[in-house]
Amino acid sequence: MYQLLRDNIEQHVHLSDAEFSHFATSFEAKEIEKKQFLLREGEICRFEGFVTKGIFSVYHLDKNGDKQILYFAHENWWVTNIDSFTNNLPSQLFIEALEDSEVLLISKSDKESAYINLPKIEKLFRVMTQKTHVALQRRMIDSLSKTADQRYIDFIEKYPQLYQRLSNLQIAAYLGVSHEFLSKIRRKIAGQK
């Protein structure tokens, strides 16, 4: 599982064996069973996590009590509630395992130490935060400019493997439509083929 972390980091910065070994000791491995939570609403997020197995759903319960999924984090993705983690605020989000999952967790103080001891880590998280921000901005713009049909097709094309592993209910909660509406879209698309 540490090799996956190393490959992920290597996309952005190069660490020597010694540097990586040192950085890797900051992480704690954790197993989370399906339907268990890595973070619940109201708790303070004390970690930034790197997913090595399984899938997590990061969601908010909206004013009607409906799940609104912000994003899914599967193997090779990072997962946290950056607002709660950075500002020590109670989380407005849940992070739930959708399969039996494994994550490598780093605490805030270990992250801060890494910034000081290994400046390349500063770059790593600057680039990663930038990518996450771009993803959220695209998601927001897509929700304004594309129909649910189009967003569903985009989702299948962009994340074919994720699509295989998720239920229709989960995909509906990500697209911000009801389960019934998603079924309609699926029938419509099937009819067009």
Add this chain to the structure above:
Amino acid sequence: MYQLLRDNIEQHVHLSDAEFSHFATSFEAKEIEKKQFLLREGEICRFEGFVTKGIFSVYHLDKNGDKQILYFAHENWWVTNIDSFTNNLPSQLFIEALEDSEVLLISKSDKESAYINLPKIEKLFRVMTQKTHVALQRRMIDSLSKTADQRYIDFIEKYPQLYQRLSNLQIAAYLGVSHEFLSKIRRKIAGQK
């Protein structure tokens, strides 16, 4: 205008006089008249900007051709389309001056040079990107969990000065409601006082 930039940077990292002077030469000052654009949809965003005077509206034209304002950037705020800037992609956003405005612009290559010559700049932009990301995440969660009435009240409380300087039409486009609906909210709130 450079003092404002220095004070803004100083919130996150400390630069010596020589370091700041060197970094400041990377910026180019630009005046933008009211209703003129710093960036239009389809153009590639070649800058990250720091606003020293005026206000900019960063918006997207949605599928119905309506303006959806992602955020306002006034004095002491940073403004860019990070997706277009980072990935050299045509912008899906407009950045328009709502008053006669002034910005300090830094190019991608000058930013990259600064990361190399002055590692503290890496931290500066890591922290700033984190803050921008938190703001966007909060905005997304608020739109899911709060009524338009509540988001209007929050906006007035959080940005009282901005509220004075914006038209109702602009605030409506930020809240994602029609001008008529905003008028209704305003009448309702006035009636409660």
